[in-house]
Amino acid sequence: MESVLDNHEELKQVVENVAEVAGYLWQKGWAERNGGNITVNITEQVDESVRQLPAISPVYSIGTTLPHLKGCYFYCKGTNMRMRDLARWPMDNGSVIRILDDCATYVIIADKPVKPTSELPSHLAVHNYLLAKGSPYRASLHTHPIELVALTHSKKFLEEDVATKVLWSMIPETKAFCPRGLGMVPYMLPSSVELADATIKAIDDDYDVVMWEKHGVFAVDTNIMSAFDQVDVLNKAALIYIAAKNMGFEPEGMSDAQMKELSDVFGLPK
Numbered sequence: 001m002e003s004v005l006d007n008h009e010e011l012k013q014v015v016e017n018v019a020e021v022a023g024y025l026w027q028k029g030w031a032e033r034n035g036g037n038i039t040v041n042i043t044e045q046v047d048e049s050v051r052q053l054p055a056i057s058p059v060y061s062i063g064t065t066l067p068h069l070k071g072c073y074f075y076c077k078g079t080n081m082r083m084r085d086l087a088r089w090p091m092d093n094g095s096v097i098r099i100l101d102d103c104a105t106y107v108i109i110a111d112k113p114v115k116p117t118s119e120l121p122s123h124l125a126v127h128n129y130l131l132a133k134g135s136p137y138r139a140s141l142h143t144h145p146i147e148l149v150a151l152t153h154s155k156k157f158l159e160e161d162v163a164t165k166v167l168w169s170m171i172p173e174t175k176a177f178c179p180r181g182l183g184m185v186p187y188m189l190p191s192s193v194e195l196a197d198a199t200i201k202a203i204d205d206d207y208d209v210v211m212w213e214k215h216g217v218f219a220v221d222t223n224i225m226s227a228f229d230q231v232d233v234l235n236k237a238a239l240i241y242i243a244a245k246n247m248g249f250e251p252e253g254m255s256d257a258q259m260k261e262l263s264d265v266f267g268l269p270k
């Protein structure tokens with residue numbers, strides 16, 4: 001079967017990276033059943049021949065108007081699809097959509113009419129925000145990292161930057177590779193407008209990774225691999241914290257001076 005990925009090497013690479021990350025999410029136990037979502041702005045990888053592709057779906061409403069998405073294209077995980085399936089067959093478990101000129105509707109253009117995730121409005125709202133801000137970020141990831149979610153079952157870790165500080169202090173790379181830390185959003189109904197708004201506010205407060213209490217993370221970065229990496233280093237730090245606790249002691253953590261030195265030497269934002 002023909003695919004939009006044929007003869008579109010850059011686009012193919014982006015989708016292959018999504019598939020690779022989807023496989024990692026499954027292997028890590030972060031993507032049970034149809035859990036998690038990935039949406040990538042692929043407008044820069046779309047050439048004229050893709051722009052000319054006809055719609056293969058009805059016109060769907062986004063449910064909101066997102067003015068900065070005019071003429072944009074996205075690869076989106078399909079609704080009810082599994083990450084472990086997407087890892088092997090990305091164009092059977094996700095699709096390419098075109099945002100129409102009213103910025104309130106979209107159509108699917110390739111490869112199959114796989115309806116995007118029910119989380120599409122919130123993912124697109126985040127992309128709209130990123131474009132409005134002039135951000136280079138093009139990928140958004142939602143997943144359920146076990147140890148990070150477990151942390152949010154403790155009131156202590158829901159306070160501003162308490163989790164950030166503990167995780168950063170476990171191993172220097174955490175601060176170096178997740179330099180904005182872990183934002184916290186209190187529990188809200190999945191898929192709700194309130195949750196999407198709170199997530200955008202947390203990103204606006206200068207976090208790339210936002211924790212949804214008792215649910216999962218939402219991460220943004222330039223590409224899907226980098227978004228995954230930020231979550232991965234944070235969850236690794238949580239695992240080290242837990243390993244120390246399991247050995248029967250409270251981990252000491254790097255000192256404030258050691259963390260400041262890191263920021264100074266590597267020019268980190270916080």
Ligand SMILES: [Zn+2]
Pocket residue numbers: 035036142143144190215216
């Ligand atoms: Zn979720």
